[in-house]
Amino acid sequence: MPKKEDKVQVTGGGGTFDNKYASGTNIGGRVGYTKQLDEDSSITGGIAGYSSKAKFDTPDGIKKVNQSKITGLDLTYRKDDSSYGVNVRKEGSGNKVNVTYTKSFAKGGMVVAKAPMKANCGASVPPTQKAKK
Numbered sequence: 001m002p003k004k005e006d007k008v009q010v011t012g013g014g015g016t017f018d019n020k021y022a023s024g025t026n027i028g029g030r031v032g033y034t035k036q037l038d039e040d041s042s043i044t045g046g047i048a049g050y051s052s053k054a055k056f057d058t059p060d061g062i063k064k065v066n067q068s069k070i071t072g073l074d075l076t077y078r079k080d081d082s083s084y085g086v087n088v089r090k091e092g093s094g095n096k097v098n099v100t101y102t103k104s105f106a107k108g109g110m111v112v113a114k115a116p117m118k119a120n121c122g123a124s125v126p127p128t129q130k131a132k133k
Helices: none
Strands: 007-018 022-038 041-058 061-079 082-091 096-107 110-120
Touching: 007 041, 022 061
Parallel strands: none
Antiparallel strands: 007 022, 022 041, 041 061, 061 082, 082 096, 096 110
């Protein structure tokens, strides 16, 4: 049973388009959940992604595109005024995955954030090669 302090976060955006060449929708955003562990600590996890649908009127007829992707995952642990987080995100047109680790802590009543460390954990995957006949 969720506690009163537990929270769900939903952020998003999108739109529709309709002109003489194409019509469709694009929706993107993040859904997260914060679980209160005790009086002064919590853990937050989230998932980000998008969904696109479009119809194009081409000389060869109507072409449809439906695409949905998860683009990122995040996890943050907070204790008192300190936090530790990791974010895994797919970026660009290749299959590159970036991992970012962040840490912030309180010093003299003021929160000081350390610059995030970023590591490129994946490389682009080459396109599928056609079989030779």
